[in-house]
Amino acid sequence: MVRIQILTIVTNILxxxxxxxxxxxxxxxxxxxxxxxICTLFIMVFxxxxxxxxxxxxxxxxxxxxxxxxxxxxxxxLIYLLHLSIVAxxxxxxxxxxxxxxxxxxxxLENKKVK
Amino acid sequence: xxCCQPFAMQEKVLLILPCYNEEVALPGLLSELxxxxxxxxxxVDVLVVNDCSKDGTAQVARRxxxxxxxxxxxxxxxxxxxxxxxYAYRNGYHYAIQLDGDxxxxxxxxxxxxxxxxxxxxxxxxxxxxxGNGDGFQSSLIRRMGIRYFHWxxxxxxxNRIFDCTSGFRLLNQKAxxxxxxxxxxxxxxPESLILFSKAGCTIxxxxxxxxxxxxxxxSIGKTASVYYSLKVTLSMFFTFIRHSNS
Numbered sequence: 001m002v003r004i005q006i007l008t009i010v011t012n013i014l015x016x017x018x019x020x021x022x023x024x025x026x027x028x029x030x031x032x033x034x035x036x037x038i039c040t041l042f043i044m045v046f047x048x049x050x051x052x053x054x055x056x057x058x059x060x061x062x063x064x065x066x067x068x069x070x071x072x073x074x075x076x077x078l079i080y081l082l083h084l085s086i087v088a089x090x091x092x093x094x095x096x097x098x099x100x101x102x103x104x105x106x107x108x109l110e111n112k113k114v115k
Numbered sequence: 116x117x118c119c120q121p122f123a124m125q126e127k128v129l130l131i132l133p134c135y136n137e138e139v140a141l142p143g144l145l146s147e148l149x150x151x152x153x154x155x156x157x158x159v160d161v162l163v164v165n166d167c168s169k170d171g172t173a174q175v176a177r178r179x180x181x182x183x184x185x186x187x188x189x190x191x192x193x194x195x196x197x198x199x200x201x202y203a204y205r206n207g208y209h210y211a212i213q214l215d216g217d218x219x220x221x222x223x224x225x226x227x228x229x230x231x232x233x234x235x236x237x238x239x240x241x242x243x244x245x246x247g248n249g250d251g252f253q254s255s256l257i258r259r260m261g262i263r264y265f266h267w268x269x270x271x272x273x274x275n276r277i278f279d280c281t282s283g284f285r286l287l288n289q290k291a292x293x294x295x296x297x298x299x300x301x302x303x304x305x306p307e308s309l310i311l312f313s314k315a316g317c318t319i320x321x322x323x324x325x326x327x328x329x330x331x332x333x334x335s336i337g338k339t340a341s342v343y344y345s346l347k348v349t350l351s352m353f354f355t356f357i358r359h360s361n362s
Contacts, residue, residue, distance in 0.1 A: 095188070096190055096194050096301065099186055099187045099188050099190060099194075100186070100190070100194065100197065100198045100201060102187050103164075103184045103185055103186045103187065103198055104184065104198065104201060104202060104205070106184075106185060107182060107183075107184060107202070
Protein backbone atom coordinates (compact mmCIF):
# COMPACT_ATOMS: atom_id res chain seq x y z
CA MET A 1 0.00 0.00 0.00
CA VAL A 2 1.20 3.45 -0.92
CA ARG A 3 0.56 6.63 0.98
CA ILE A 4 -1.91 8.03 -1.56
CA GLN A 5 -3.97 4.86 -1.40
CA ILE A 6 -4.29 5.04 2.36
CA LEU A 7 -5.17 8.74 2.06
CA THR A 8 -7.96 8.17 -0.47
CA ILE A 9 -9.35 5.21 1.43
CA VAL A 10 -9.50 7.15 4.69
CA THR A 11 -11.04 10.20 2.97
CA ASN A 12 -13.57 7.93 1.32
CA ILE A 13 -14.61 6.32 4.58
CA LEU A 14 -14.97 9.73 6.21
CA UNK A 15 -17.06 10.93 3.26
CA UNK A 16 -19.30 7.86 3.43
CA UNK A 17 -19.74 8.36 7.15
CA UNK A 18 -20.69 12.00 6.59
CA UNK A 19 -23.31 11.02 3.99
CA UNK A 20 -24.69 8.40 6.35
CA UNK A 21 -24.90 11.00 9.11
CA UNK A 22 -26.74 13.43 6.83
CA UNK A 23 -29.26 10.73 5.91
CA UNK A 24 -29.78 9.73 9.53
CA UNK A 25 -30.36 13.34 10.55
CA UNK A 26 -32.87 13.71 7.73
CA UNK A 27 -30.84 16.44 5.99
CA UNK A 28 -30.26 14.45 2.81
CA UNK A 29 -32.85 12.41 1.02
CA UNK A 30 -31.85 8.88 0.08
CA UNK A 31 -32.48 9.36 -3.63
CA UNK A 32 -29.90 12.16 -3.79
CA UNK A 33 -27.45 10.18 -1.69
CA UNK A 34 -27.36 7.27 -4.14
CA UNK A 35 -25.17 9.18 -6.59
CA UNK A 36 -22.70 10.10 -3.88
CA UNK A 37 -22.51 6.57 -2.51
CA ILE A 38 -21.88 5.12 -5.99
CA CYS A 39 -19.13 7.69 -6.55
CA THR A 40 -17.41 6.78 -3.30
CA LEU A 41 -17.65 3.09 -4.14
CA PHE A 42 -15.98 3.76 -7.50
CA ILE A 43 -13.14 5.66 -5.90
CA MET A 44 -12.85 2.99 -3.24
CA VAL A 45 -12.41 0.23 -5.84
CA PHE A 46 -9.67 2.13 -7.65
CA UNK A 47 -7.84 3.11 -4.49
CA UNK A 48 -7.45 -0.57 -3.55
CA UNK A 49 -6.82 -1.74 -7.09
CA UNK A 50 -4.16 0.70 -8.23
CA UNK A 51 -3.51 -0.96 -11.58
CA UNK A 52 -7.23 -0.82 -12.33
CA UNK A 53 -7.12 2.68 -13.74
CA UNK A 54 -4.49 1.73 -16.32
CA UNK A 55 -6.39 -1.43 -17.21
CA UNK A 56 -9.63 0.52 -17.77
CA UNK A 57 -7.85 3.23 -19.77
CA UNK A 58 -6.23 0.59 -21.96
CA UNK A 59 -9.56 -1.19 -22.45
CA UNK A 60 -11.26 2.02 -23.59
CA UNK A 61 -8.36 3.11 -25.73
CA UNK A 62 -7.39 6.14 -23.65
CA UNK A 63 -3.62 6.83 -23.79
CA UNK A 64 -3.26 8.62 -20.47
CA UNK A 65 -5.14 7.10 -17.54
CA UNK A 66 -5.74 10.47 -15.77
CA UNK A 67 -7.62 11.73 -18.86
CA UNK A 68 -10.11 8.93 -18.34
CA UNK A 69 -10.60 10.07 -14.77
CA UNK A 70 -11.25 13.68 -15.82
CA UNK A 71 -13.58 12.75 -18.67
CA UNK A 72 -15.56 10.38 -16.50
CA UNK A 73 -15.75 12.79 -13.58
CA UNK A 74 -16.82 15.79 -15.68
CA UNK A 75 -19.46 13.73 -17.44
CA UNK A 76 -20.84 12.49 -14.12
CA UNK A 77 -20.90 16.04 -12.74
CA LEU A 78 -22.78 17.35 -15.80
CA ILE A 79 -25.39 14.63 -15.53
CA TYR A 80 -25.81 15.33 -11.85
CA LEU A 81 -26.19 19.06 -12.50
CA LEU A 82 -28.89 18.33 -15.05
CA HIS A 83 -30.61 16.18 -12.47
CA LEU A 84 -30.48 19.07 -10.00
CA SER A 85 -32.01 21.43 -12.60
CA ILE A 86 -34.85 18.97 -13.03
CA VAL A 87 -35.33 18.84 -9.27
CA ALA A 88 -35.31 22.66 -9.08
CA UNK A 89 -37.92 22.90 -11.85
CA UNK A 90 -40.15 20.43 -10.07
CA UNK A 91 -39.79 22.30 -6.79
CA UNK A 92 -40.58 25.63 -8.44
CA UNK A 93 -43.72 24.15 -9.94
CA UNK A 94 -44.80 22.69 -6.61
CA UNK A 95 -44.19 25.98 -4.80
CA UNK A 96 -46.20 27.86 -7.43
CA UNK A 97 -49.16 25.51 -7.01
CA UNK A 98 -48.92 25.77 -3.23
CA UNK A 99 -48.94 29.56 -3.18
CA UNK A 100 -51.86 29.70 -5.61
CA UNK A 101 -53.78 27.29 -3.42
CA UNK A 102 -52.98 29.34 -0.30
CA UNK A 103 -54.02 32.60 -1.99
CA UNK A 104 -57.35 31.14 -3.11
CA UNK A 105 -57.99 29.63 0.32
CA UNK A 106 -57.35 33.00 1.96
CA UNK A 107 -60.25 34.47 -0.06
CA UNK A 108 -62.55 31.65 1.04
CA LEU A 109 -61.57 32.25 4.66
CA GLU A 110 -62.22 35.98 4.41
CA ASN A 111 -65.59 35.34 2.78
CA LYS A 112 -66.52 33.03 5.67
CA LYS A 113 -65.53 35.66 8.23
CA VAL A 114 -67.64 38.29 6.50
CA LYS A 115 -70.70 36.02 6.63
CA UNK B 116 -82.26 37.98 -28.19
CA UNK B 117 -81.70 37.91 -24.47
CA CYS B 118 -83.03 41.42 -24.02
CA CYS B 119 -86.56 40.30 -24.85
CA GLN B 120 -86.67 38.08 -21.76
CA PRO B 121 -87.03 40.13 -18.58
CA PHE B 122 -85.34 37.51 -16.39
CA ALA B 123 -82.70 36.40 -18.86
CA MET B 124 -79.84 34.61 -17.17
CA GLN B 125 -76.86 36.82 -16.68
CA GLU B 126 -73.50 35.50 -17.67
CA LYS B 127 -70.76 35.86 -15.08
CA VAL B 128 -67.64 37.72 -16.12
CA LEU B 129 -64.47 37.96 -14.05
CA LEU B 130 -62.05 40.80 -14.69
CA ILE B 131 -58.59 39.66 -13.66
CA LEU B 132 -56.12 42.41 -12.80
CA PRO B 133 -52.65 41.02 -12.19
CA CYS B 134 -50.71 43.63 -10.19
CA TYR B 135 -47.10 43.94 -9.19
CA ASN B 136 -46.22 47.27 -7.54
CA GLU B 137 -49.10 49.11 -9.16
CA GLU B 138 -50.15 51.41 -6.30
CA VAL B 139 -49.78 54.44 -8.60
CA ALA B 140 -51.95 53.26 -11.48
CA LEU B 141 -54.37 50.98 -9.66
CA PRO B 142 -56.64 53.55 -7.93
CA GLY B 143 -57.37 55.28 -11.24
CA LEU B 144 -58.12 52.01 -12.96
CA LEU B 145 -60.33 50.69 -10.17
CA SER B 146 -62.37 53.87 -9.86
CA GLU B 147 -62.72 53.91 -13.63
CA LEU B 148 -63.96 50.32 -13.50
CA UNK B 149 -66.46 51.14 -10.76
CA UNK B 150 -68.20 53.72 -12.98
CA UNK B 151 -67.96 51.71 -16.21
CA UNK B 152 -71.36 50.53 -17.43
CA UNK B 153 -71.26 47.01 -18.78
CA UNK B 154 -73.95 45.42 -20.99
CA UNK B 155 -76.86 44.33 -18.82
CA UNK B 156 -76.72 40.65 -19.63
CA UNK B 157 -73.33 40.34 -17.94
CA UNK B 158 -72.62 40.28 -14.24
CA VAL B 159 -69.09 41.64 -13.90
CA ASP B 160 -66.84 41.03 -10.89
CA VAL B 161 -63.37 42.44 -10.41
CA LEU B 162 -60.51 40.35 -9.03
CA VAL B 163 -57.21 42.00 -8.16
CA VAL B 164 -54.32 39.53 -8.02
CA ASN B 165 -51.57 41.05 -5.93
CA ASP B 166 -48.38 39.26 -6.94
CA CYS B 167 -46.66 39.90 -3.61
CA SER B 168 -46.06 43.60 -4.34
CA LYS B 169 -43.55 45.50 -2.27
CA ASP B 170 -45.69 48.64 -2.25
CA GLY B 171 -49.22 49.37 -1.07
CA THR B 172 -51.03 47.62 -3.93
CA ALA B 173 -53.02 45.44 -1.53
CA GLN B 174 -54.09 48.37 0.66
CA VAL B 175 -55.17 50.33 -2.42
CA ALA B 176 -57.24 47.38 -3.65
CA ARG B 177 -58.92 46.96 -0.25
CA ARG B 178 -60.35 50.46 -0.49
CA UNK B 179 -62.48 49.39 -3.44
CA UNK B 180 -65.34 46.93 -3.87
CA UNK B 181 -63.17 44.22 -5.39
CA UNK B 182 -62.03 40.75 -4.46
CA UNK B 183 -58.35 40.62 -3.63
CA UNK B 184 -56.12 37.59 -4.08
CA UNK B 185 -52.94 38.05 -2.10
CA UNK B 186 -50.23 35.71 -3.32
CA UNK B 187 -47.83 34.73 -0.54
CA UNK B 188 -44.84 34.94 -2.89
CA UNK B 189 -44.02 36.52 -6.21
CA UNK B 190 -44.98 34.13 -9.02
CA UNK B 191 -44.53 36.40 -12.02
CA UNK B 192 -47.25 37.62 -14.34
CA UNK B 193 -48.18 34.16 -15.62
CA UNK B 194 -48.59 32.66 -12.17
CA UNK B 195 -50.65 35.65 -11.05
CA UNK B 196 -52.96 35.50 -14.07
CA UNK B 197 -53.34 31.76 -13.66
CA UNK B 198 -54.39 32.24 -10.04
CA UNK B 199 -57.16 34.54 -11.29
CA UNK B 200 -58.15 32.01 -13.93
CA UNK B 201 -58.28 29.27 -11.31
CA TYR B 202 -60.57 31.49 -9.23
CA ALA B 203 -62.82 31.93 -12.29
CA TYR B 204 -62.76 28.19 -12.93
CA ARG B 205 -63.68 27.23 -9.37
CA ASN B 206 -66.42 29.82 -9.10
CA GLY B 207 -68.09 28.94 -12.37
CA TYR B 208 -67.48 32.13 -14.32
CA HIS B 209 -68.48 32.07 -17.98
CA TYR B 210 -65.76 34.45 -19.06
CA ALA B 211 -62.47 35.67 -17.68
CA ILE B 212 -60.96 38.90 -18.98
CA GLN B 213 -57.38 39.77 -18.23
CA LEU B 214 -56.66 43.46 -17.85
CA ASP B 215 -53.22 44.79 -16.96
CA GLY B 216 -53.06 46.60 -13.64
CA ASP B 217 -51.06 49.49 -15.10
CA UNK B 218 -54.06 50.99 -16.88
CA UNK B 219 -52.90 50.28 -20.44
CA UNK B 220 -56.18 48.60 -21.21
CA UNK B 221 -59.11 51.01 -20.88
CA UNK B 222 -62.17 49.45 -19.20
CA UNK B 223 -64.49 50.96 -21.80
CA UNK B 224 -63.00 48.52 -24.33
CA UNK B 225 -64.19 45.47 -22.37
CA UNK B 226 -67.63 45.39 -24.09
CA UNK B 227 -65.73 45.24 -27.40
CA UNK B 228 -64.18 41.92 -26.35
CA UNK B 229 -67.50 40.58 -25.05
CA UNK B 230 -69.29 41.53 -28.25
CA UNK B 231 -66.58 39.93 -30.38
CA UNK B 232 -66.87 36.72 -28.38
CA UNK B 233 -70.62 36.58 -28.99
CA UNK B 234 -70.28 37.44 -32.65
CA UNK B 235 -67.58 34.92 -33.53
CA UNK B 236 -68.36 32.27 -30.88
CA UNK B 237 -64.67 32.48 -30.03
CA UNK B 238 -62.90 30.69 -27.20
CA UNK B 239 -60.23 33.35 -26.88
CA UNK B 240 -60.56 37.02 -27.85
CA UNK B 241 -57.48 39.22 -27.99
CA UNK B 242 -57.69 42.97 -27.76
CA UNK B 243 -55.14 44.13 -30.29
CA UNK B 244 -53.24 47.32 -30.97
CA UNK B 245 -52.50 46.44 -34.57
CA UNK B 246 -55.68 45.24 -36.19
CA GLY B 247 -57.89 47.95 -37.61
CA ASN B 248 -56.93 51.57 -38.12
CA GLY B 249 -54.17 51.65 -35.50
CA ASP B 250 -55.38 54.51 -33.33
CA GLY B 251 -54.22 54.85 -29.76
CA PHE B 252 -50.94 54.02 -28.15
CA GLN B 253 -48.61 51.91 -30.31
CA SER B 254 -45.35 51.27 -28.37
CA SER B 255 -41.72 51.58 -29.48
CA LEU B 256 -40.03 50.38 -32.67
CA ILE B 257 -38.03 47.57 -31.02
CA ARG B 258 -41.17 46.33 -29.29
CA ARG B 259 -43.07 46.40 -32.55
CA MET B 260 -40.30 44.40 -34.23
CA GLY B 261 -40.46 41.83 -31.46
CA ILE B 262 -44.21 41.62 -31.82
CA ARG B 263 -43.84 41.09 -35.61
CA TYR B 264 -41.40 38.29 -34.91
CA PHE B 265 -43.88 36.58 -32.55
CA HIS B 266 -46.63 37.05 -35.10
CA TRP B 267 -44.47 35.19 -37.60
CA UNK B 268 -43.54 32.43 -35.10
CA UNK B 269 -47.16 31.97 -34.13
CA UNK B 270 -48.17 31.69 -37.77
CA UNK B 271 -45.44 29.12 -38.34
CA UNK B 272 -46.54 26.96 -35.43
CA UNK B 273 -50.32 27.30 -35.56
CA UNK B 274 -51.24 28.86 -38.89
CA ASN B 275 -53.16 31.60 -37.06
CA ARG B 276 -52.63 35.18 -38.13
CA ILE B 277 -52.50 37.01 -34.84
CA PHE B 278 -50.88 40.41 -34.97
CA ASP B 279 -50.64 41.28 -31.30
CA CYS B 280 -49.44 38.04 -29.68
CA THR B 281 -48.04 39.87 -26.68
CA SER B 282 -51.27 41.66 -25.80
CA GLY B 283 -52.33 40.91 -22.25
CA PHE B 284 -55.84 42.21 -22.91
CA ARG B 285 -57.78 39.05 -23.61
CA LEU B 286 -61.00 37.21 -22.92
CA LEU B 287 -61.25 33.49 -22.24
CA ASN B 288 -64.44 31.45 -22.29
CA GLN B 289 -65.07 28.40 -20.13
CA LYS B 290 -63.16 26.05 -22.41
CA ALA B 291 -60.08 28.27 -22.38
CA UNK B 292 -60.46 28.93 -18.64
CA UNK B 293 -60.38 25.19 -17.92
CA UNK B 294 -57.27 24.80 -20.08
CA UNK B 295 -55.38 27.72 -18.55
CA UNK B 296 -56.36 26.78 -14.99
CA UNK B 297 -54.56 23.47 -15.49
CA UNK B 298 -51.50 24.77 -17.29
CA UNK B 299 -50.26 28.28 -17.88
CA UNK B 300 -46.69 29.52 -18.39
CA UNK B 301 -45.08 31.49 -15.54
CA UNK B 302 -42.99 34.06 -17.32
CA UNK B 303 -44.05 36.10 -20.37
CA UNK B 304 -47.09 33.87 -20.90
CA UNK B 305 -48.92 35.70 -23.70
CA PRO B 306 -47.37 34.34 -26.93
CA GLU B 307 -46.86 30.84 -25.54
CA SER B 308 -50.39 30.48 -24.24
CA LEU B 309 -51.75 31.26 -27.71
CA ILE B 310 -50.03 28.16 -29.07
CA LEU B 311 -51.44 26.17 -26.18
CA PHE B 312 -54.98 27.38 -26.85
CA SER B 313 -54.65 26.85 -30.56
CA LYS B 314 -53.32 23.29 -30.20
CA ALA B 315 -56.22 22.47 -27.87
CA GLY B 316 -58.61 23.41 -30.65
CA CYS B 317 -59.70 26.82 -29.38
CA THR B 318 -60.79 29.44 -31.86
CA ILE B 319 -58.89 32.67 -31.39
CA UNK B 320 -60.20 36.02 -32.58
CA UNK B 321 -58.41 39.33 -32.55
CA UNK B 322 -60.27 42.63 -32.33
CA UNK B 323 -58.94 46.18 -32.49
CA UNK B 324 -59.01 48.09 -29.21
CA UNK B 325 -57.69 51.46 -28.16
CA UNK B 326 -54.80 51.15 -25.74
CA UNK B 327 -53.16 53.82 -23.64
CA UNK B 328 -49.67 54.33 -22.38
CA UNK B 329 -49.10 52.83 -18.94
CA UNK B 330 -50.46 55.12 -16.25
CA UNK B 331 -47.69 54.43 -13.73
CA UNK B 332 -45.20 51.81 -12.58
CA UNK B 333 -42.51 50.22 -14.73
CA UNK B 334 -42.68 47.66 -17.53
CA SER B 335 -41.91 44.11 -16.54
CA ILE B 336 -39.52 43.88 -19.48
CA GLY B 337 -36.46 46.15 -19.44
CA LYS B 338 -33.97 46.66 -22.28
CA THR B 339 -31.48 43.99 -21.23
CA ALA B 340 -34.28 41.60 -20.44
CA SER B 341 -35.76 41.85 -23.92
CA VAL B 342 -33.09 39.58 -25.42
CA TYR B 343 -33.75 37.01 -22.75
CA TYR B 344 -37.46 37.55 -23.29
CA SER B 345 -37.33 36.74 -27.00
CA LEU B 346 -35.12 33.73 -26.45
CA LYS B 347 -37.22 32.31 -23.66
CA VAL B 348 -40.48 32.87 -25.47
CA THR B 349 -39.11 31.38 -28.70
CA LEU B 350 -38.02 28.26 -26.84
CA SER B 351 -41.25 27.87 -24.93
CA MET B 352 -43.38 28.45 -28.04
CA PHE B 353 -41.38 25.81 -29.86
CA PHE B 354 -41.68 23.26 -27.07
CA THR B 355 -45.36 23.94 -26.50
CA PHE B 356 -45.80 23.28 -30.21
CA ILE B 357 -43.85 19.98 -29.98
CA ARG B 358 -45.54 18.86 -26.79
CA HIS B 359 -49.04 19.29 -28.11
CA SER B 360 -48.42 18.10 -31.65
CA ASN B 361 -47.87 14.52 -30.54
CA SER B 362 -51.01 14.14 -28.52
